[in-house]
Amino acid sequence: MADEYSLSDVLERMYQNQLGLEAALMELTLHIEQQSFTEFGDNVRGALWAIGENAGHIKQGLATLRSKHL
Numbered sequence: 001m002a003d004e005y006s007l008s009d010v011l012e013r014m015y016q017n018q019l020g021l022e023a024a025l026m027e028l029t030l031h032i033e034q035q036s037f038t039e040f041g042d043n044v045r046g047a048l049w050a051i052g053e054n055a056g057h058i059k060q061g062l063a064t065l066r067s068k069h070l
Contacts, residue, residue, distance in 0.1 A: 008065045015058050022051050 025048060033041040 006069070008062060008069060011058075011062055011065070015055070015062060018051065018055060018058070022048060022055070 025044060029041050029044045029048070032044075
């Protein structure tokens with residue numbers, strides 16, 4: 001049961017949540033942009049870019065963490 005809540009598992013779930021939120025925000029952004037709110041869309045796309053950049057670092061960190069626990 002302790003393995004169920006290991007640090008790498010918790011971080012993996014947080015990473016999956018981040019990807020889900022990123023996808024949901026993109027869907028909302030596309031809808032808002034269709035309503036001609038392009039400035040809002042630009043702002044959200046900037047935030048999504050940062051999320052995407054951080055996702056790569058998180059995934060690499062998770063891989064490193066998991067390899068140390070094998």
